[in-house]
Amino acid sequence: MRVLGLRRYFAIAVFAASAACQTAGSASSTGSTDVGAMPAADGPAVAATSMEQAGEYLTIVGSCNDCHTQGWTESQGKVPPSERLAGLNVGFRGPWGTSYGKNLRTVVQRQSEDHWVQVLKTSDEGDGKPPMPWWNTKQMSDRDLRAIYRYIKSLGPRPNGVPRSLPPGREPTGQYIWVTPQGAQ
Numbered sequence: 001m002r003v004l005g006l007r008r009y010f011a012i013a014v015f016a017a018s019a020a021c022q023t024a025g026s027a028s029s030t031g032s033t034d035v036g037a038m039p040a041a042d043g044p045a046v047a048a049t050s051m052e053q054a055g056e057y058l059t060i061v062g063s064c065n066d067c068h069t070q071g072w073t074e075s076q077g078k079v080p081p082s083e084r085l086a087g088l089n090v091g092f093r094g095p096w097g098t099s100y101g102k103n104l105r106t107v108v109q110r111q112s113e114d115h116w117v118q119v120l121k122t123s124d125e126g127d128g129k130p131p132m133p134w135w136n137t138k139q140m141s142d143r144d145l146r147a148i149y150r151y152i153k154s155l156g157p158r159p160n161g162v163p164r165s166l167p168p169g170r171e172p173t174g175q176y177i178w179v180t181p182q183g184a185q
């Protein structure tokens with residue numbers, strides 16, 4: 001997987017340095033936004049003062065932003081929460097065709113929390129394409145997956161026009177990365 005090569009391909013995006021201040025922890029700084037009490041975990045899980053704060057932390061250390069947030073890699077994580085997880089316009093091309101890190105801000109609007117957990121536990125019923133790390137998310141505890149959902153939902157919708165995935169043999173019109181350089185095309 002050549003995700004580390006991402007920044008060479010991206011359009012340049014400039015983010016204000018001040019955006020760096022709005023990182024993990026902001027959700028609980030006042031205490032008044034502590035909307036999601038932490039339910040009991042069904043296994044190893046992250047502890048935080050709210051589900052949303054746990055979710056923000058998990059999306060960062062779980063690398064969700066790397067593939068679902070425009071500009072995350074080239075800014076080294078200096079994207080304010082309001083702009084995160086709205087999808088990536090750079091495709092990942094391989095024998096499966098071309099897949100895109102979807103707009104999760106849209107996904108959580110149309111999916112229930114239970115369905116979200118189901119998708120991430122089952123590789124979208126076996127339909128999920130690389131390089132989404134389905135093999136990792138299926139090992140996450142339900143509570144952590146729910147925390148991620150609630151955090152992303154708390155960010156609200158953010159349309160971003162992420163391209164639709166393409167079947168093998170179709171040439172993407174925008175930027176893409178070969179995930180398997182000798183891809184069976």
Ligand code: HEC
Pocket residue numbers: 003058059062063064065066067068092099100101102104107119120124127128129130131132133137148165
């Ligand atoms: C290496 C890149 C990469 C990383 C890291 C990544 N994703 Fe993905 N994700 C993708 C791609 C590409 C797709 C589209 C897969 C497809 O088309 O089947 C996807 C799809 C998804 C979907 C399915 C959306 C739908 O259609 O219902 C969810 C949910 C999701 N990702 C959540 C996450 C979460 C949560 C994390 C962090 C724990 C994460 N992703 C990390 C690349 C990534």
